[in-house]
Structure formats: C-alpha cells, structure tokens
Amino acid sequence: MMSHDKQANDETIVDVQPDEPTIDETIVDVRPDEQASDDTPTKVQRSSVVPPIIHVEKLGKNYIMGRTVVPALRGVNLEVRSGEIVAIMGPSGSGKSTFMNIIGCLDRPTLGNYRIDGMPVSQMSAGQLADVRNQKIGFVFQSFNLLPWMTAQANVQLPLVYAGLPTQEREQRALRALTLVGLKTRANHRPMELSGGQQQRVAIARALVTNPSMILADEPTGNLDTHTSVEIMAILQQLNARGMTVILVTHESDIADYCRRKVIFRDGRVVDDVVNTNQHLALAQIAQRSAREEKKVAQ
Numbered sequence: 266m267m268s269h270d271k272q273a274n275d276e277t278i279v280d281v282q283p284d285e286p287t288i289d290e291t292i293v294d295v296r297p298d299e300q301a302s303d304d305t306p307t308k309v310q311r312s313s314v315v316p317p318i319i320h321v322e323k324l325g326k327n328y329i330m331g332r333t334v335v336p337a338l339r340g341v342n343l344e345v346r347s348g349e350i351v352a353i354m355g356p357s358g359s360g361k362s363t364f365m366n367i368i369g370c371l372d373r374p375t376l377g378n379y380r381i382d383g384m385p386v387s388q389m390s391a392g393q394l395a396d397v398r399n400q401k402i403g404f405v406f407q408s409f410n411l412l413p414w415m416t417a418q419a420n421v422q423l424p425l426v427y428a429g430l431p432t433q434e435r436e437q438r439a440l441r442a443l444t445l446v447g448l449k450t451r452a453n454h455r456p457m458e459l460s461g462g463q464q465q466r467v468a469i470a471r472a473l474v475t476n477p478s479m480i481l482a483d484e485p486t487g488n489l490d491t492h493t494s495v496e497i498m499a500i501l502q503q504l505n506a507r508g509m510t511v512i513l514v515t516h517e518s519d520i521a522d523y524c525r526r527k528v529i530f531r532d533g534r535v536v537d538d539v540v541n542t543n544q545h546l547a548l549a550q551i552a553q554r555s556a557r558e559e560k561k562v563a564q
C-alpha cells in the first residue's frame with residue numbers, strides 16, 4: 266500500500282498497455298493541495314460558486330405495501346458538485362438503492378425537490394425524465410447487464426441506437442469508449458469471452474458512450490475479486506480525474522476509500538457526509554503491485 270505522503274506528492278504518469286485498465290496515456294490528478302496529512306474525516310463544505318450537478322432537498326420516498334407505508338427515504342438533503350467522486354454507504358435497507366433510483370431518474374420521490382444541473386426534475390413528465398436520464402446519466406450495475414449474444418462494441422453502441430445515431434458514428438463512438446477503458450482490442454469479443462473485470466469495463470464504456478454528465482454505479486465491484494475491483498476503481502478514478510462526476514453505492518469500505526467523499530445512509534437519512542482525506546489511488550496501487558510481481562520474477 267502506498268503511504269499517504271507518497272500519494273500526496275506523486276503526479277503519477279502511467280505506461281499504458283493496450284488492455285490495461287487505464288485511459289490512453291494517463292496522468293492521474295491527485296490534487297496535492299487537497300490531500301490532508303492525516304486520516305481524520307472532515308465535513309463536506311458547500312460552495313456557492315460551483316453550481317451542484319445534483320441538489321436534493323427534503324427528499325422523501327414511501328413505498329405502499331398493501332395497507333402499510335414503508336418510508337424508504339425520510340428527508341434527504343444532499344448536494345453533489347460536478348467533478349466529485351462520491352461513495353454512498355450504509356447498511357442494507359438504509360435507502361441507498363431508492364436514493365440512486367431517484368437521482369438516476371428511474372423513480373420519483375414522494376416528497377421534496379430534486380434538481381440536476383439546476384433543472385427541477387421532480388416536476389418532469391415521464392418522457393422528460395427519460396430524456397434527462399438518457400442525456401445526463403450513465404449507469405453501471407453490479408451484474409454488468411451486457412447482452413450475451415452481442416459483441417463488446419455492439420453492447421456499447423446500444424444506447425446510441427436508441428438515440429438514433431447513424432451507424433458509422435455509433436461505431437466510432439463505441440470504439441472510442443472501449444479505448445478509454447483499455448479494451449479496444451476486445452471490441453469483437455462477446456461477454457462470455459471476457460473476464461468479469463473486462464465485462465465491467467465494457468459496461469463502463471457503455472455508460473460513457475452517450476457523454477453523460479455523471480456515472481451512477483450500483484455496487485460496481487460487487488461481483489469482482491479484489492485485484493479486479495482495484496482495476497475498476499482505477500478506471501472510475503481516471504474518468505473522475507478527467508472531470509466526470511462519479512457516484513457509487515458500495516458496502517465495502519475499502520472501495521469507498523477510493524472516493525473523495527463518503528455519504529452514509531441509515532434508516533432513510535444521511536447520517537454522515539465526510540471528505541475522505543486519505544483517498545486511495547488505484548492506479549498507484551496497481552503500479553506498485555506490478556513492480557512487486559516483476560521483482561519476484563527477477564529474483
């Protein structure tokens with residue numbers, strides 16, 4: 266594991282292999298001035314200068330089960346600014362999925378307000394919601410959700426088919442997205458010819474291909490081993506370093522450690538919202554692991 270001081274001082278430049286989970290020739294922005302010198306969480310400060318990409322206020326969601334009302338969210342207030350990488354954590358049943366479904370415009374709140382980029386989403390029609398969802402949000406799921414009979418490239422192109430783009434543009438954009446996740450050479454492989462980590466990278470490419478404003482990832486490493494999880498987090502961190510907003514649900518604290526901010530849900534409420542001053546850098550960890558393995562081989 267890299268020491269924190271090392272993380273803070275490094276601006277890591279990585280040598281990219283064609284199928285490594287890295288983006289082109291990558292410079293990871295570790296924002297040294299933001300790295301604090303200890304592990305103490307600090308509360309998230311609001312900025313009035315940068316408008317939030319997500320603004321929810323007094324968000325409530327009740328599910329009706331027969332004659333019982335199940336309050337899944339009970340007055341959630343939260344802002345996420347463009348370019349943040351945020352982990353949503355909390356025990357099972359605390360409202361994380363309900364919250365993600367609402368901010369992903371897949372469901373509507375019972376109470377409260379929700380704005381994306383300043384647009385009042387809570388008042389939109391189903392059609393308008395679908396447009397916002399398609400234009401602004403890229404989804405990544407635990408189970409990848411790839412169509413098994415289609416190649417990686419065809420899977421990545423799918424959202425563009427729905428958007429009605431011409432074939433050539435679809436193909437080019439899908440290849441670009443696959444290149445971003447280091448899988449250009451696997452474009453013609455079907456999901457079963459790819460590892461779990463590669464399948465998740467295809468799913469990330471599919472989420473990126475529409476140029477969304479943010480990626481919402483629901484337990485993106487839930488089906489992956491530790492090494493592969495770090496590779497997926499490296500990709501998400503690199504996208505974030507390029508300015509992509511990333512919000513991910515995870516129940517694993519070592520995955521949340523790769524995020525700059527941690528929001529904790531309990532019983533339908535946000536009970537903690539902290540800056541992670543010891544953000545782990547996945548790419549640096551991968552480089553260290555490779556160096557260790559090379560050393561072992563050389564001995």
Ligand code: ADP
Nearest residue numbers: 328330335337356357358359360361362363364
């Ligand atoms: P988490 O993702 O943190 O596990 P959820 O958002 O899935 O939590 O669930 C929050 C609460 O809402 C739980 O009590 C759950 O049982 C309830 N709930 C979630 N979805 C539904 C649904 N479709 N119908 C009824 N209750 C639901």
